[in-house]
Amino acid sequence: MxxxxxxxxxxxxxxxxxxxxxxxxxxxxxxxxxxxxxxxxxxxxxxxxxxxxxxxxxxxxxxxxxxxxxxxxxxxxxxxxxxxxxxxxxxxxxxxxxxxxxxxxxxxxxxxxxxxxxxxxxxxxxxxxIKIPERQILGKKTFSPTENQVLQIKDSLFLKKNQHFERVPIEEILFLEADSNYCTVYTRTDRFMYSVGLNKIEAQLPQDRFLRIHRSYVVNINLVDGFEGNMLFIGDNKIPVSKSHKETVFRLFRTI
CATH class of the missing domain: 3.40.50.2300 (Response regulator)
Structure with missing residues (x-):
């Protein structure tokens, strides 16, 4: 894109x-x-x-x-x-x-x-x-512009980058990677880093398209190009599948 x-x-x-x-x-x-x-x-x-x-x-x-x-x-x-x-x-x-x-x-x-x-x-x-309109149109706001915001609207995530939102179609998201207290969303053309846990962003994604394959990785199963051993290939990226997820992951790909 x-x-x-x-x-x-x-x-x-x-x-x-x-x-x-x-x-x-x-x-x-x-x-x-x-x-x-x-x-x-x-x-x-x-x-x-x-x-x-x-x-x-x-x-x-x-x-x-x-x-x-x-x-x-x-x-x-x-x-x-x-x-x-x-x-x-x-x-x-x-x-x-x-x-x-x-x-x-x-x-x-x-x-x-x-x-x-x-x-x-x-x-x-x-x-x-989050489906909460501003019912009190002149009421006090609790929103902070420094908040980590990951918003799902229709078929896209609105991801924060350089103090503004970018609209990323969910189908363009390759995988999510957790690293300590950070989570990075990798798309076909960019990446977005957040100081939130992987679970929070994973919850915004459709379960029929995204799969947890490791405690540090969630992948778009529709964009998996292949696999070898315990590794999935997504574009130029090799993503490890943990032992605890291996049976579920490879059973899925055997049925495709």
């Missing part, structure tokens, strides 16, 4: 064009891909229909046109299975109650800075991945 394909793809829905362009520039500088900018809900829905790989939306609550951002969010909930966060400079109780009704996954109060934008995006992805 190309580096461009790994970038998280965002749609900005904001009718203040100068602000929208500013947000787009900030996010582009932080390795996010901006699929488009829409100043109305209608334009946003058109862009969504033409770009099925959009990962997330940033939506201004107050939009010009027949639908505001809350009504757009309701359509996204009903039609698309993707996260969104709200942008707003309004804090009146009626608007907040309406916004809470569509279960946003994060929010940004205008004005905001680069750090706040990045944290809000990470928070929304995290909340969406």
């Amino acid at each position: 190309t580096n461009q394909a790994l970038k998280v793809k965002l749609l900005i829905v904001e009718d203040e064009i100068l602000l929208a362009n500013d947000i787009a520039n900030r996010l582009s500088d932080n390795n996010y891909t901006i699929v488009g900018i829409a100043d109305t809900a209608t334009k946003a829905l058109d862009l969504l229909s033409k770009n099925q790989d959009i990962d997330m939306l940033l939506i201004d609550i107050v939009l010009k046109g027949d639908r505001d951002g809350i009504e757009l969010a309701r359509i996204i909930n009903d039609t698309y299975n993707i996260p969104f966060l709200f942008l707003t400079s309004h804090a009146d109780s009626y608007l907040i109650e309406r916004a809470k009704s569509v279960r946003p996954y994060a929010y940004l109060l205008k004005p905001f800075n680069d750090r706040q934008v990045s944290i809000a995006i990470e928070l929304a992805l995290k909340n969406f991945a």
Whole structure:
């Protein structure tokens, strides 16, 4: 996969064009891909229909046109299975109650800075991945940008690299390797290191595709090229199979 394909793809829905362009520039500088900018809900829905790989939306609550951002969010909930966060400079109780009704996954109060934008995006992805929307839209956040984040959304893992997330299709993951208190995720084109245990990341992977073959290794069984003795070959890598897992592993490959 190309580096461009790994970038998280965002749609900005904001009718203040100068602000929208500013947000787009900030996010582009932080390795996010901006699929488009829409100043109305209608334009946003058109862009969504033409770009099925959009990962997330940033939506201004107050939009010009027949639908505001809350009504757009309701359509996204009903039609698309993707996260969104709200942008707003309004804090009146009626608007907040309406916004809470569509279960946003994060929010940004205008004005905001680069750090706040990045944290809000990470928070929304995290909340969406664990299916916990931001019910208290102005509530206190417990998210820290220094947290180790491994998020599963649809058929991809969102993996943290250099202070931003990259979207890695699960089918692109070769194997996981544990080393002391660290775990490294190896993909076809890159690797991601985390200061978490192997079990935590293994739990995010589909059990029918990934198999523990050693206390330090979990492999994508669909990408095993061959084996010899107690070693599995995955691309240019030789992965050891421990005695305790050997019977289970090689019984599986004898049945393929």
